[in-house]
Amino acid sequence: MSKQLNSFELACNHVLSAVKRLNLNPAVYEILRNPERVLTAAIPVKMDDGSLKVFTGYRVQHCSVLGPFKGGIRFHPDVDMDEVKALALWMTMKCAVLGLPYGGAKGGVTCDPREMSLDELERLSRGYIKAMYPLLGREKDIPAPDVYTNARVMTWMMDEFSGIKGYNEFGVITGKPPVVGGSLGREEATARGCVIAVREAAAALGISLNGATAAVQGYGNVGSIAARLLHEMGCRIIAVSDSSGGIYNPRGLDPVAVLQFKKNTGTVKGYPGSRPINNEELLALNCDILIPAALENQITEQNARNIKARIIGEGANGPTTPGADRILNEKKVFVIPDILANAGGVTVSYFEWVQNNTGYYWSEEEVNRRLEEKMVAAFKEVYQMYKARKDLNMRDCAYLVAVRRLSEAMWLRGWLGKGAEYQDKREAVLA
Numbered sequence: 001m002s003k004q005l006n007s008f009e010l011a012c013n014h015v016l017s018a019v020k021r022l023n024l025n026p027a028v029y030e031i032l033r034n035p036e037r038v039l040t041a042a043i044p045v046k047m048d049d050g051s052l053k054v055f056t057g058y059r060v061q062h063c064s065v066l067g068p069f070k071g072g073i074r075f076h077p078d079v080d081m082d083e084v085k086a087l088a089l090w091m092t093m094k095c096a097v098l099g100l101p102y103g104g105a106k107g108g109v110t111c112d113p114r115e116m117s118l119d120e121l122e123r124l125s126r127g128y129i130k131a132m133y134p135l136l137g138r139e140k141d142i143p144a145p146d147v148y149t150n151a152r153v154m155t156w157m158m159d160e161f162s163g164i165k166g167y168n169e170f171g172v173i174t175g176k177p178p179v180v181g182g183s184l185g186r187e188e189a190t191a192r193g194c195v196i197a198v199r200e201a202a203a204a205l206g207i208s209l210n211g212a213t214a215a216v217q218g219y220g221n222v223g224s225i226a227a228r229l230l231h232e233m234g235c236r237i238i239a240v241s242d243s244s245g246g247i248y249n250p251r252g253l254d255p256v257a258v259l260q261f262k263k264n265t266g267t268v269k270g271y272p273g274s275r276p277i278n279n280e281e282l283l284a285l286n287c288d289i290l291i292p293a294a295l296e297n298q299i300t301e302q303n304a305r306n307i308k309a310r311i312i313g314e315g316a317n318g319p320t321t322p323g324a325d326r327i328l329n330e331k332k333v334f335v336i337p338d339i340l341a342n343a344g345g346v347t348v349s350y351f352e353w354v355q356n357n358t359g360y361y362w363s364e365e366e367v368n369r370r371l372e373e374k375m376v377a378a379f380k381e382v383y384q385m386y387k388a389r390k391d392l393n394m395r396d397c398a399y400l401v402a403v404r405r406l407s408e409a410m411w412l413r414g415w416l417g418k419g420a421e422y423q424d425k426r427e428a429v430l431a
């Protein structure tokens, strides 16, 4: 939906507002609106029928002021340079909000993995690494999964990179299976982080999750696991959807059984005891919690007025347009922005990278405990600013936290030119 909206321009507008609100040196915005490096690559792949197809792959390295680049790789027919740039900018913000020692990056290939065989996907994944090899490395740029890529794709990519290097380089990619250097808890981490943020929001708003109703858009890694975790916390999951459509049952769905049904049939549609609903109907359901966990620009000016949820936890990147944000503000819907709500994934990717670099592997309890700690701290930091600045919403505040951290690093590293004047201004604003 709404691919016409340029997500990168919209993301830049959030950054500009934050730079202005903090009264920062305009150079901060100039740096953040221009990705440090972008690469488009032709990736030739031999298809199973003997033909050759050339795919277009992208890697955008947005800003490395906080550390090496980090961000997932998306395989999807709608991938283009603007989308990858937006996703990379959001990674910079996300890592900054969580206080992770990473810069933001993102990658993608314009393709439809649903129409490709496993062998073709493997050749494409390896081709992507051959093409992007000069940019990547555990101290340079560390990819991870995103839409329509998963632990298996990460393993092929890590294996290809290791083959070129001549030794195992587990730390070049995160989101791998535990047996080849992955972290326990990474697969669940994005959803777990999102549900932690929802839990914190519910507590702040005085909403009990026990018996609360929830709807989830997208039933992949983030959506299906968020539905299960919310269900385990006592929520009634009344609707879920995937790219083929949605299902609704006001008495509640069993998320584990729905996932099994999807594994068997390819879609949630037709799940016994449910009735079909479309995307618009799902977003407009009478429920307490809404989790968009699919693609960008799903909640728009056209449908935001119909939303009845009290809390939106943005599992997806960029699911809400600025026009929709204004309407949701008016309606007092509490939106936990993507750069906070879905940051659990990159947080546990960071833990995976630390484990790869040290060679010592943590228990799942340890991973989840540290994730909990980081998510709660980040939520509190953003929420405290939100409580203090009554004119701003949670997204505005998350950008303030991120841009402030980024600008401080830029200033300290000498990226902004004359420092003293800038610091005086910054101190004045933050005082």
Ligand SMILES: NC(=O)C1=CN([C@@H]2O[C@H](COP(=O)(O)OP(=O)(O)OC[C@H]3O[C@@H](n4cnc5c(N)ncnc54)[C@H](OP(=O)(O)O)[C@@H]3O)[C@@H](O)[C@H]2O)C=CC1
Residues within 6 Å of the ligand: 001, 145, 146, 147, 148, 149, 190, 217, 218, 219, 220, 221, 222, 223, 241, 242, 243, 244, 266, 267, 279, 293, 294, 295, 296, 315, 316, 317, 342, 343, 345, 346
């Ligand atoms: N994986 C991660 O660690 C992270 C992911 N995210 C974000 O979360 C979102 C989901 O990613 P992830 O779960 O990993 O991806 P997956 O590929 O695992 O799942 C994507 C899901 O979205 C569904 N979908 C696609 N288009 C639509 C649509 N128009 N309406 C409803 N559902 C749709 C897909 O349907 P179908 O199953 O039919 O194909 C699938 O169920 C993305 O925005 C991603 O960037 C953010 C942070 C980290």
Ligand SMILES: O=C(O)CCC(=O)C(=O)O
Residues within 6 Å of the ligand: 070, 071, 072, 073, 091, 094, 142, 143, 144, 145, 146, 174, 175, 317, 342, 343, 345, 346, 347, 349
């Ligand atoms: O785990 C990571 O490194 C990045 C995940 C990602 O792509 C995202 O948070 O959008």
